[in-house]
Amino acid sequence: MKLYDCKTAPSPRRVRIFAAEKGIELDKVEVNLSAGEQFGDAYRAINPDCVVPALELDDGTILSEVVAICHYLEETYPEPTLFGRSPRERATALEWNAKVEQQGLVHIRDAFRNHAKGLQGHALTGPTGFEQIPELVERGCVGANAFFERLDTQLAQSDYVAGAEYSIADITALVFVDFAAWVKLSVPEDLKNLKRWHSTISTRPSARA
Amino acid sequence: MKLYDCKTAPSPRRVRIFAAEKGIELDKVEVNLSAGEQFGDAYRAINPDCVVPALELDDGTILSEVVAICHYLEETYPEPTLFGRSPRERATALEWNAKVEQQGLVHIRDAFRNHAKGLQGHALTGPTGFEQIPELVERGCVGANAFFERLDTQLAQSDYVAGAEYSIADITALVFVDFAAWVKLSVPEDLKNLKRWHSTISTRPSARA
Numbered sequence: 001m002k003l004y005d006c007k008t009a010p011s012p013r014r015v016r017i018f019a020a021e022k023g024i025e026l027d028k029v030e031v032n033l034s035a036g037e038q039f040g041d042a043y044r045a046i047n048p049d050c051v052v053p054a055l056e057l058d059d060g061t062i063l064s065e066v067v068a069i070c071h072y073l074e075e076t077y078p079e080p081t082l083f084g085r086s087p088r089e090r091a092t093a094l095e096w097n098a099k100v101e102q103q104g105l106v107h108i109r110d111a112f113r114n115h116a117k118g119l120q121g122h123a124l125t126g127p128t129g130f131e132q133i134p135e136l137v138e139r140g141c142v143g144a145n146a147f148f149e150r151l152d153t154q155l156a157q158s159d160y161v162a163g164a165e166y167s168i169a170d171i172t173a174l175v176f177v178d179f180a181a182w183v184k185l186s187v188p189e190d191l192k193n194l195k196r197w198h199s200t201i202s203t204r205p206s207a208r209a
Numbered sequence: 210m211k212l213y214d215c216k217t218a219p220s221p222r223r224v225r226i227f228a229a230e231k232g233i234e235l236d237k238v239e240v241n242l243s244a245g246e247q248f249g250d251a252y253r254a255i256n257p258d259c260v261v262p263a264l265e266l267d268d269g270t271i272l273s274e275v276v277a278i279c280h281y282l283e284e285t286y287p288e289p290t291l292f293g294r295s296p297r298e299r300a301t302a303l304e305w306n307a308k309v310e311q312q313g314l315v316h317i318r319d320a321f322r323n324h325a326k327g328l329q330g331h332a333l334t335g336p337t338g339f340e341q342i343p344e345l346v347e348r349g350c351v352g353a354n355a356f357f358e359r360l361d362t363q364l365a366q367s368d369y370v371a372g373a374e375y376s377i378a379d380i381t382a383l384v385f386v387d388f389a390a391w392v393k394l395s396v397p398e399d400l401k402n403l404k405r406w407h408s409t410i411s412t413r414p415s416a417r418a
């Protein structure tokens with residue numbers, strides 16, 4: 001297996017943390033996103049969506065959605081489990097992973113990509129060019145702040161995002177909170193549960209992956 | 210189990226088709242989205258995200274992300290399989306399900322919700338109000354058309370979206386193509402593979418669920 005990676009980008013960090021938690025050593029190939037390597041013919045032939053991460057399996061299959069990559073790693077390296085131990089726990093981990101992606105990460109992505117000078121014409125990832133829409137910067141910040149509160153409420157009820165055990169949902173949420181700093185958003189002081197969780201989770205060795 | 214549903218909305222249709230393929234009879238509760246029932250106190254106590262579908266399990270757990278609901282149903286009613294039969298096939302089904310959601314459905318949602326008069330102040334689902342951004346109507350149409358082409362290329366290589374077998378990815382893609390009609394988009398005539406697939410898939414009895 002080979003991971004097409006970029007050390008500074010949020011999405012591949014999710015896979016690196018996931019692999020680190022399981023002690024999987026992945027053969028990594030760095031893709032230079034700031035030089036536009038993801039749009040070059042060589043990388044496009046590997047992943048026509050022009051994004052990282054992408055995991056190349058030994059049979060040549062390419063996976064480039066984080067949830068798919070992590071599900072594959074979970075099934076091939078089952079311990080420690082990061083998707084829960086029962087149908088209900090697995091569904092809950094997927095549920096919170098999806099909520100964090102769609103109600104959290106997407107908003108930071110919008111706030112960042114619709115503002116950064118270097119991303120003009122690339123407000124969305126991928127090969128289709130999309131111009132920046134300035135209103136999405138403000139909308140992204142409002143949405144992310146609302147999701148900080150949603151996470152805080154959830155973490156008032158359980159130690160981890162998807163319940164009593166650390167899971168893929170915590171990894172996605174950690175990357176969301178850390179990515180928020182790119183647009184100068186941080187967890188408000190009064191969200192004690194989210195603050196507590198973020199401090200704890202950030203001390204795991206995998207957080208540096 | 211109880212499904213909070215809305216007969217006319219695209220997201221719950223994904224769950225209804227999935228259940229129909231497996232022959233699962235779900236106890237359904239209709240939520241009147243056009244009357245705003247999803248924002249009322251009663252429904253908010255069930256699902257604070259104020260969206261349908263939501264599946265209530267017998268222990269009271271609420272799942273409201275389609276991928277999580279379907280993963281739960283797959284594990285509790287394994288046949289016929291709709292997520293593939295190996296780690297690679299399951300990852301590929303999740304991969305394409307996610308691609309259709311994020312590169313397809315999201316664009317139609319944007320094109321529809323940023324235009325419809327009745328959705329002013331609700332350009333995104335959920336309890337946080339978001340004003341419409343007219344530029345997202347055009348962007349949504351451009352993105353959806355690009356994804357029609359992506360799907361056509363994929364369906365030149367395999368009978369179904371995630372490979373040789375019908376899967377959750379076909380259900381999501383069917384709902385994407387049919388939802389596109391809401392914003393007057395249809396599959397261009399020259400995308401023969403996508404046309405062929407859509408005709409075939411639409412004749413399955415589950416498509417009427």
